[in-house]
Amino acid sequence: MRYFLQRIAFYLFTLWAAITLNFFIPRLVPGDPVQSLIAKFRGQLSTEAINSLYVLFGLDDDKSLWTQYIDYWKQLFQGDLGLSFTFFPSPVSQIIADALPWTVLLVGITTVISFLIGTSLGVLAGWRRGSWTDGLLPVTTFFSSVPYFWLGIIAIFLLTGPDSFFPSSGGFDSALIPAWDQYFIPSALQHSLLPALTILISSVSGWILSMRNMMVTVASEDYITVAHAKGLSERRVAVSYAARNALLPNISGFALSLGFIVGGTLLVEIVFSYPGLGFILLQALGAKDYPLMQGIFLVITISVLVANLLADVAYLLLDPRTRKEG
């Protein structure tokens, strides 16, 4: 328990450091977000409007950096991430809240499915080493080294078109209004199929490879021979002795990959113009939309930290050796 509290303290510190960096980096970058907003309105802003924009963004000159920093924290605790320039005057928190479910559902579900399929196939391939399953290995090596956005481009090129079932871009039919009804949900599912498949194909191979290799390593451990010698059934040895132990590194890999759900599949969303967080981030980068970028980075940071914490907890639960006494 003490170990666990130590970990939490460590993560809180990391979070503080990340948020602080998140605050300072945009302010160290030369240029001024208000200037880019003025450019966007093609100079049709009065001096008063410009001044109030500076105040609004917390960039008014008479405030010191320290006061700005304190204000930034105050706003954070109120869930106020500022206003976006690109989608002016929507608040950043609103934009993120709209985009986040798309990413989490698409990438989250595919990551879980990919982990489950990949790990089970890896267990099988590792346990039946030397059988036909070894023939899968070159294929998985190939797919795990293919970047998934490239696979996405190929998929769009080959599978989409005017008559195709698969739409080439977007998260739903643009004629529909987002709602939980019988028109919108099938459309959203249809739009998510191709991006989901590309992520699945390119990420499942990694799980297969790592699980298979761990299985092969564990299969030569003495306790596996002992388990065979004990006359346990093949299934029990494979599951409870070999796979149980081989799973450990994969579990922490899985927890970490959960952290990258939010930020890691940016390119797939860009390729498919999928209305998730990655796509929004691309737009924010293009428009030098600092508040939005900061907000998205904050979400990514938090999810990576939470995933790390999850990995720690999972390891504590699964591997008794990591539990400290007392």
Add this chain to the structure above:
Amino acid sequence: MEPVLEIRNLNVEYGLGDRAVRAVRDVNLTLHRGEVLGLAGESGSGKSTLAYGLTRLLAPPGVITGGEVIYHPEKGDAYDVLGLSDKALRAFRWAETAIVFQGAMNSLNPVHKISTQLTDVLRAHEPKMSEHSRNARAREMLKLVGISPDRMDAYPHQLSGGMRQRVMIGMALILQPQVVIMDEPTTALDVVMQRQILGQLIELRERLGFSVIFITHDLSLLVEFSNRIAIMYGGRIVEEAPAATIYRDALHPYSRGLLGSFPALRGPRRELTGIPGSPPDLAGMPSGCSFHPRCPQAFEPCAPHIPVLGRPGTPDGAARSVACWLHPTEQPVG
């Protein structure tokens, strides 16, 4: 004495075809009921392979290429272990022959509790047993090997090396097997712990009446703890005799070399001698007697002809056998 396990012409190879390495060659060995049979030899002499072969635990590419392992159960007819179906083999394992492996440290699965690893044997072999009696039996085994039963819920990393090996011995005895194979059971332990554990095992053997095949390269331990000793070299058994006979009057030059390479605790000081040269390459075995290139007493027949294991012409020849041209035999074994 009644035999419990008879190994007949056992051959084990690693790999297939022309490049196969013959690790065990034409081994004939009989284990009698209630005895401790020691198996000694240098690393690579085939002693562990023999143990894995007779329980069919060889990891690929190890293959049994010939021979029989006849097991005599306490009741019922004898059968060939090598001919058992997978299901019958699973039932045979641990219930009839249990193994205590070398490397006490890694024989227990680090993620399962001691209790789980003790009781899953019972769950596999005696499915009708209740959970309560399984736990009671596991606790009893721990007590038998001198570990407090409240360590049932401990994980392997919470036990010392000696305790872990004692847990393994307790686990080996949990189904009351007829034969316990000990493959270098105490190599990873310090000498004090070695003697403690072996002493305890011999005491348990007297109480429970199982037979032991005790594999080690430490001949001094064998002389002390076993009834008979078989010496292996290059995959073959080169000499087999009662422990005291080997100690006092070994016939094979290799056995004598092994005996000369450890100090006696009592008696006059003597010069320690090693065996010159190194163990043979199993892939390119010398012709004839495989020990002849290192043998101080080699003469004409040694290089071209393989000596057969058989009764020597000495007065105590009936109780021992040797494969050496210095002691040509009239009665081959096997």
